[in-house]
Amino acid sequence: MSKIIDLIKAKEEGSKPFISIEFFPPRTADGVKNLYARMDRMKESINPLFSDVTWGAGGSTAELTLDIAEQLSTTGHVANMHMTCTNLEKGGDPKAAVRGALETAKKNGINNIVALRGDPAAGQEEWKAADGGFTCALDLVEYMTENFGSEFGISVAGYPEGHPNAISEVEDPSSMSEAEKARSSMEGGKVYTCRDADYKKEMDYLKKKIDAGADFIITQMFFDTKVFGTFVKDCKTWGINCPVVPGLMCINAYAGFVKMTGFCKTRVPAELRAKMDSIKDDPDAVKAFGIEFGIQMCQDLTEIGVEVLHFYTLNLEKTTYGILKGLGYEVKGSAWARVGDQVKTANGVGVVKSIESDGSASIEFEGETPTATFKKEEYSKVF
Ligand SMILES: Cc1cc2nc3c(=O)[nH]c(=O)nc-3n(C[C@H](O)[C@H](O)[C@H](O)COP(=O)(O)OP(=O)(O)OC[C@H]3O[C@@H](n4cnc5c(N)ncnc54)[C@H](O)[C@@H]3O)c2cc1C
Numbered sequence: 573m574s575k576i577i578d579l580i581k582a583k584e585e586g587s588k589p590f591i592s593i594e595f596f597p598p599r600t601a602d603g604v605k606n607l608y609a610r611m612d613r614m615k616e617s618i619n620p621l622f623s624d625v626t627w628g629a630g631g632s633t634a635e636l637t638l639d640i641a642e643q644l645s646t647t648g649h650v651a652n653m654h655m656t657c658t659n660l661e662k663g664g665d666p667k668a669a670v671r672g673a674l675e676t677a678k679k680n681g682i683n684n685i686v687a688l689r690g691d692p693a694a695g696q697e698e699w700k701a702a703d704g705g706f707t708c709a710l711d712l713v714e715y716m717t718e719n720f721g722s723e724f725g726i727s728v729a730g731y732p733e734g735h736p737n738a739i740s741e742v743e744d745p746s747s748m749s750e751a752e753k754a755r756s757s758m759e760g761g762k763v764y765t766c767r768d769a770d771y772k773k774e775m776d777y778l779k780k781k782i783d784a785g786a787d788f789i790i791t792q793m794f795f796d797t798k799v800f801g802t803f804v805k806d807c808k809t810w811g812i813n814c815p816v817v818p819g820l821m822c823i824n825a826y827a828g829f830v831k832m833t834g835f836c837k838t839r840v841p842a843e844l845r846a847k848m849d850s851i852k853d854d855p856d857a858v859k860a861f862g863i864e865f866g867i868q869m870c871q872d873l874t875e876i877g878v879e880v881l882h883f884y885t886l887n888l889e890k891t892t893y894g895i896l897k898g899l900g901y902e903v904k905g906s907a908w909a910r911v912g913d914q915v916k917t918a919n920g921v922g923v924v925k926s927i928e929s930d931g932s933a934s935i936e937f938e939g940e941t942p943t944a945t946f947k948k949e950e951y952s953k954v955f
Contacts, residue, residue: 577787590621594775630693642680656690657706717785730789732803734766793821797872822891823862863894
């Protein structure tokens with residue numbers, strides 16, 4: 573079973589960054605079925621280096637997350653399972669949830685874990701540790717290395733703009749240092765930033781997580797690649813020499829973008845906000861721009877020298893494929909087009925009406941060209 577850090581270290585000098593993807597546990601049985609089909613398609617289409625599955629806020633999806641991670645692992649993905657401290661009791665009890673979850677993971681062939689503190693449970697404002705439980709991700713990393721030695725590859729979260737708890741409102745923006753300005757965000761006419769003293773605490777703490785046994789960092793989403801570049805340099809200054817994998821939020825919809833950036837107090841550069849506001853009523857334009865913007869970000873990150881581009885897919889495919897195609901990655905799509913998808917053929921662009929088990933598809937064209945059947949290698953999905 574591969575540890576992700578070993579896979580990352582095998583990257584050849586000058587080669588393109590690896591791709592990794594992230595899913596979250598769906599709420600319904602149908603959603604899970606769809607996700608499993610999507611996981612197969614994405615493995616086939618872009619062959620990610622590893623694939624994450626999140627652990628629902630408040631520990632709400634523990635069992636399902638374990639199931640999805642197992643499914644990932646048995647279908648050829650290198651699974652990177654998120655695990656949080658929430659609702660997990662620490663201590664000698666062999667039935668303790670954390671040990672149980674780690675044992676199950678191990679038994680199911682999952683040996684890469686993202687160790688996190690966790691978001692507050694739904695309806696709670698602040699995160700609270702369970703009595704006698706873990707208080708932060710560092711506790712979880714220490715517990716894993718103390719109890720499981722080097723059996724698990726461990727990654728942890730990093731925050732280029734500071735953790736949301738360490739971001740505060742700035743009464744007097746003229747008091748901000750250059751670094752504070754560079755990290756700052758605007759929300760409802762107010763200015764927020766992670767003050768230099770708080771940022772230092774964040775970096776000191778991140779160093780502790782790595783020193784305790786974490787192999788690499790996956791970052792919170794961001795939209796300003798300069799802030800990420802500074803964070804990577806700061807990691808080096810702090811003696812954190814492991815890979816820093818940028819977490820890329822795919823822009824698929826205006827409402828989701830506003831909600832997530834508000835929740836995480838994410839810095840949204842003025843041009844990006846203006847552009848998003850100007851197209852907010854046109855979902856197709858938002859999707860197309862999401863791809864264009866993602867391509868630009870990935871190009872900047874490739875120049876910075878990242879080893880991996882990690883896509884928060886939101887359980888969707890098209891934006892990730894669009895960005896990767898724009899970057900010149902191979903995206904295999906033909907066998908995975910579905911009924912209703914637009915596909916390219918020698919006869920032009922058509923719509924899939926049905927697909928046989930061997931992958932051949934009946935494709936309908938507008939105008940004079942009638943419906944025709946194509947073998948799976950004769951058509952490819954339009955992204
Ligand atoms: C890549 C990524 C994946 C995520 N996946 C999930 C998920 O699957 N499920 C989920 O619920 N949430 C997830 N989150 C969100 C995450 O749980 C929250 O951001 C949470 O508030 C903090 O988690 P953490 O692991 O970063 O916490 P920690 O590393 O424990 O840090 C949290 C904050 O507390 C401070 N802190 C904690 N302990 C100390 C200490 N001893 N000394 C000084 N400072 C301390 C840190 O500086 C930081 O500000 C993810 C976040 C990221 C970036």
